[in-house]
Amino acid sequence: MDSNPMCPRFERAVEMLSKRWTSFIVFQLLNGPMRFVQIEQSLPNLSGKVLSDRLKELEAEGIVSRNVYPETPVRIEYSLTDKGRALTPILQEIGKWSSEWLPVPEAQQS
Amino acid sequence: MDSNPMCPRFERAVEMLSKRWTSFIVFQLLNGPMRFVQIEQSLPNLSGKVLSDRLKELEAEGIVSRNVYPETPVRIEYSLTDKGRALTPILQEIGKWSSEWLPVPEAQQS
């Protein structure tokens, strides 16, 4: 029946990017290293709990690195690795598609 | 705090593609029109319930079209619209990234 199984690496990549918030976090980190609270603030509706989970997953995948600066109070910065920055073309293509095919949202009245 | 809000169209696109199974369904339909059960069989672990939900969402977005052939028994085929086929470069970039950055999985012993 299923005579044409998918490439397992492609499958894994899609699964990662399909997790809620993953792409947004990577997108934010394209601007440079950020602290936990900065990422949290830049993505309204993303809770600290899920951000914590995602950062751990992305670190385990080698997409994000966690850098500790033992200042006081301690500073911890998250940044993209080369592997993480290599996701850029994917996000660019999503940007192109969205500007070509999605409608411009209406302005909201207050 | 959040001085740089994201483009709402980009945001919507990422949200769509971040829904579990969406990208896989689009990927399968790139091979041509498919029936409900064919899609279900091509994606092990995708349940009929979620497939039904996703196809409705994708139809509502104008990415997939549902074509009814009143044969007997009835044949219903799902296919990509132009808007749906325009997602191809995104999936291609995911493919490129995965083959460059993800490890080749080990063969399994039985």
Add this chain to the structure above:
DNA sequence: TAACTTAGTTACATTAAGTAACTGAAATAA
């Protein structure tokens, strides 16, 4: 009349995500 096919839907169980309050360490502030 009973069983089969296609295209789903429904009820229920499990997992993931959201919310708000809390922890712990170090450094001020009163």
Add this chain to the structure above:
DNA sequence: TTATTTCAGTTACTTAATGTAACTAAGTTA
């Protein structure tokens, strides 16, 4: 000295999304 603040999360609990398996409905064939 005790209290307060900052940073970086974690915990307990609620709600939403998914998964599972059985079921529905219409027409067809045996």
